[in-house]
Amino acid sequence: MPSRTDNWWRSAVIYQIYPRSFADSNGDGMGDLPGITARLSDLRHLGVDAVWLSPFYPSPQHDAGYDVADYRAVDPLFGDLGDADKMISEAHALGLKVIIDLVPNHTSNEHAWFTAALAAGPGSPEREAYIFRDGRGPDGSEPPNDWHSVFGGPAWERVPDGQWYLHLFDVSQPDLNWGSGKVRAEFEAILRFWLDRGVDGFRVDVAHGLIKDATLADWQYAGVILGGLAPEGAPPPPMWDQDGVHEVYQRWRTVLDEYPGERILVAEAWVQPAERLARYVRPDEMHQAFNFEYLDAPWSADPLRRIIGSTMAANAAVGAPTTWVLSNHDVVRHATRLGYPVGEPRRHGIGAGDPQPDAGLGLRRARAATLQMLGLPGSAYLYQGEELGLPEATEIPDEFRQDPAWERSGHAERGRDGCRVPIPWEADAPSYGFGPSDASWLPQPATWAEYALDRQRDVAGSTYELYRSALRLRAGHGLGAGALTWVDTPADVLAYRNGDLLVLTNYGTAPAELPLNARVQLSSEPLAADGRVPQDVTVWARV
Template sequence: MTATQPRPLTTDDDWWRSAVVYQVYVRSFADANGDGIGDLPGLRNRLPYLRDLGVDALWLTPFYTSPMVDGGYDVADYRDVDPMFGTLADFDAMIADAHTLGLRIIVDLVPNHTSSAHPWFVAALAAAPGSPERARYLFAEGRGEHGELPPNDWESIFGGPAWTRVPDGQWYLHLFDPAQPDLNWRNPEVRAEFEDILRFWLDRGVDGFRIDVAHGMIKAEGLPDVGFGTLTTGQRQVELLGKGRLPYFDQDEVHDIYRSWRPILDSYPGGRMAVAEAWAETPQRLARYIGPDELHQAFSFDFLDATWSADSFRKVVDTALAESTIVGAPTTWVLSNHDKQRHVTRYGDGPDGLRRARAATLLMLALPGCAYLFQGEELGLPEVLDLPDELRQDPAFLRTGESRDGCRVPLPWDGELPPYGFGPAGSDRSWLPAPATWRALSVAAQAGVPDSTLELYRAALRIRRGHPALSADAGGVTWLTTEPGVLAFSRAAGDAVLTCVVNLSGAPVVAGGHGELVVASAPLTRQGDGHLLPVDAAAWFERR
């Protein structure tokens, strides 16, 4: 590991309430052995970079044994590391170094489905209908005269039907790819297995879990039809996600699972936590996943989906903070992740998109709660939109033409040519190609450059970590009166007050009366007693 100074791991069990968590898409972060695929030793080598960036914890996408049909979200062995990523010993060494550097580790847990290569599913296919092996999954008889039609009208999130027929005539459910059969969470054996999996990783020192498809494990009794779908109405069922109820998502019984998990987490020292990737039709239903007897957090995807307007951000922030008050848990803010188009591109791509992305970052990091960053956003990376079709590996691409590969291109670290230091010296392999324009966006190209996006993130995270008005104990948001199209709010702790001003209007505005300038997403000029804030820019000011 690169020589570095240790940073003590905080002893606060409530560390997650105001943490900045950095999502590591392991396959695309750093490659130690030169095979073109990121791995745990590569991550271990780059831990000092993440410590110096100023984050508190890392969320690692799945690194378990997997055929990699869906980037590792098809797990064949939940208690081992896939050889492409290293070994359990590599994981142990990585987490030990991370803790020495003051970084906590959150791992992805995938409980809704396994891989079709999982020993349980292999056994289920070999067993007869009605067997205990099949009872671990959701097998059903088909409809039609000879059972030739799927059991119901459910659709896969990746497109097409959510059912696949096996040779003996039964069908099995897969809400994602056919290589990801859904588990039957009404089966006590399934529940016991995952409680043991939780303990396995907690015993290895993990600090938390990100729960994949946390809303999905329980399906409505009787497997009723949705009543519409692509073939009948032209509307994909997935379009209802987060807007309405589907019989295979957000069923009330799912909360029984989390009430059984919480005592396990609480039995370990150090504030072990869990965050839900959950979608629900109302904020009230989403809030049910959070609480002292269930999970600690649930992602607020509304912030990610906000349009570039003051009204949209204000509405999202107010709603999220109100929910936070109701459940007594912090909000979780996120702008990008491995499933969504990078926000530089969502906000317009090119210089406009980058300018807005930088401003949105200062807005997010000034808000109370926990912030999740996606690897590469600190470099201002855009979505790669022109990947050749033959190189795309997202299973959704083959079924719908939609691809998440563009946000998963390996990080540029240094050098003049692709893959920009992704692997060891002399290696030119990379599982997805980086564009030539990324040479100017590499870590080496931005480090120490005052106006670079990397240095903006470092500065903002350093201030957030040390400023009393941005701490977990600070007050909430106090909105200030502004011109139309401008957001301004302050947070306070004692005599320390920090004000964030974001200009989402179409003209420069003067920000004055808020104290000294601390950090800004774009260059500011003095104007009278204030500063001229350009279009699509944000700044922090302080009074002490």
Template sequence: MTRQHSAPPGTAPAGPAAPATGWWRDAVIYQIYPRSFADGNEDGTGDLPGIRDRLPHLRDLGVDAVWLSPFYASPQADGGYDVADYRAVDPRFGTLADAEAVFREAHRLGLRVIIDIVPNHCSDHHAWFRRAVAEGPGSVHRERFHFRPGRGRDGELPPNDWESVFGGPAWTRLADGEWYLHLFAPEQPDFNWDHPAVQDEFRSILRFWLDLGVDGFRVDVAHGMVKAPGLPDIGHGEQARLIGSQVLPFFDQDGVHAIYRSWRAILDEYPGERIGVAEAWAPTVERLARYVRPGELHQGFNFHYLNTPWDAGALRTAIDTSLTALGAVGAPATWVLSNHDVVRHRTRLGGGLDRARAATLLMLALPGSAYLYQGEELGLPEVTDLPDEVRQDPSFFRASGQDGLRDGCRVPLPWSGTEPPYGFGGDKPWLPQPAGWAGLTVQAQTGDPTSTLELYRTALALRRSHPGLGAGAAVEWLPAPDGVLAFRRPGGLVCTVNTTDTDVRLALPPVRQLLSSRAPFTAPRDRAVPAAAGPADVRHLPADTTVWWQE
């Protein structure tokens, strides 16, 4: 049975509105980092025309939606997450007409489009912040941000002990003596979400893009907009992290939920099931589930799962905890292995490409929605040897903070050819590509049944057609030896995962193989099952391998 999703806005025939389907409950959503996806004007930087031209690749891959990282007007102090104008496209990416063309073409191909919204902070080039700085202390525009006098005899000390996620103080002092708050780079001042003008502005921004046809928003730092009253000291020297388990006065405050209830009301006004996705981190999965309660956002990124090591026991705990917490609020689980802020999972998990492929098939077998990051379908590793002089991640240049490795997962994609720029566009991409990527291009992998690209295409086609994959009942765990996961989904789909570095033999109900993460899959002849084991198949499962079976 093939799952049916309602059509994206702009693709449905005339007549009554399509019934709600909850398409987002089991959607596979592909993240595009625009600067590194495809270059349409040959200047070495990815752009919106390049994205539009390469959308057929995503249709053929088999995803349901694309998520575009920021393409707004920005000085690019933090890869576009420092927004100067939320209603304008940065010229390096194209024009507003180019953005609308991407939305239209995606809808024509049956793909939905989710865009980033960055509400915690803006750029120091934003008109509001520039006016606040120019008007000085007492300006009503400063009330839209967090301006404070400093501590110490002459105000020479920051207003509190908060540190930036990127390292160093979370406060910068202006020449007039006041300090302003920035949880990230100094070029990213935090909005004051207690101010009505800030709330009104973002409701207007949402409507602007919804009117242009976007299908939803990924909310950047969704847990960071509201700060504890009085901006109290943390009281310890532990470095704040965007993805961490700390309880902090500027992350996961209860006040954020009123904002998302307001936003959900706007999303629900529009046809086509527009959605909100929280990039939220909370100390527990239960706290994270609050972001996706009825009447708030639709999905929340599962960073608890992303951070889980390649260990059967840890993975089973993460899966069970996620499904229990999200099921309690009626929300789908989401699963993700890589994105633009973390080391690519082929490198992060260790074990090379075999382990990365196994992790992907496990993720795609779980109930709920899955997120893919551009290039993972090609098996791209993290680029760890970028010269210092080409790096652009702001955290790389700070004394402490995040690892500064985000450039390594943002290297432009290889499309074709045998040497850089591999069909990306231009002679010199904005970050250099490794010389050894010729075998990883889309062109090289297309049609090769052993390639990672064809594994993703096959897996996504099965996921779309098989009634036991995607949304639905939770997993039914089956007996398995240490280091192995085995579970059943509806429709007789059985998934087995060997997280160890040795081959194992596994007794299963009578099954036939649908798909293996290891290519080619060569199983030795199985010995007879001992009579005490009951009617079952004994199957060989190689190290770092996931196999989908059909009973």
């Protein structure tokens, strides 16, 4: 086994790139790999340690690339394998690790395996790669069970020969059968293909969904995945977080451990309680698992204190770091999410006709939330554009929406397009510097210019410079590898020490006191004239 390195993943700050919305090199309105490569130096300047790219594989793009048709190639929308190699090489030259998305729960219905399964018919070896079943009722015209798709509607689709296949997501995304040795061997080969090309790890999509309860028992509840797996009082869902999934990741870990440089696995697992999630990051399984309970927490001291404490304790029990996140490509950006009244349910998309957030309050709280997160021990993920203070695009005309959740929910869910709009780099350039033309696969709001990088770089007090300062101090103080000690505070203040740094967030209306010996290093907003901490502000201070 290769010698281990420095456990870089335990404290890394990792930047998520959504390829179609990051940088467009050729003006077709779609971000691509050459565009990413050209902008990697900007991420090095920001101060992150690694990048994670959402899928860039060949795909019919029914779900923005999460419907994969070929796991060993690059979609022409984004370039080719040569472009991927150049991107990985340039990232490594800049000192950045590269993590790519792996989508093992389902393929595209245009994947060669699925087209072969349709052609081969019931009972064939080809169908064993997916979850095909006969229907219920005297003529088999009813679905095999009552499961719902996460995107709305039934989770089963009937094919012309009368059988049904399972799709927990879009109808174009048939679920794989992880009881199949062929499926397991194929994904180990896919891992090796990309490891051999130099990638440093994989973020595993729907990591808790690969194994289904063998009985496929009815489960009458809606197919919720983002923001809670089951309604309160419901039995455990038979399609999520089954114990058998851990055998898969134990095997994958042995594959990754054959390679030098500590290649990693990161779980996208919407699993509660924290003790169940921690099982994914035991020493012989994955390295990280996103802390979605933290992302979902209300803007309030008590629940955040409880969640930080419980998740860190659960992970410590298995020797794993906690992995913090506030935004990604599946949720409303936190600069917008935090602009709504505390305690409201998290929205799954926002449209022009919906209640709009308080943008100023949202950004103020988002800056405070980010400083609180980056002060915590463990690893942290940033979503592209959050360093610019970018809000959700809440007024996308409905005719431009592309998220399958919009159509499958009968237009009840706005979906995730609002957090996926191409980001602004240059205020006065076409498409705000996203590409050389005005083309943009989703329309960019007219306000994007004020958030552009060139309007914020080297501007004191800008959100971009706040992120840069925080990342520099985080590295300098070794916060990612530190240890948390709670500080007694009033009920509406949350404070902890990490090494010699005090991190204090004030949620209350009354200004909060800092210790007399505190030397402020960074603050999400200016302090009061008397040195006290105003509401919705986080301070880092040496004590």
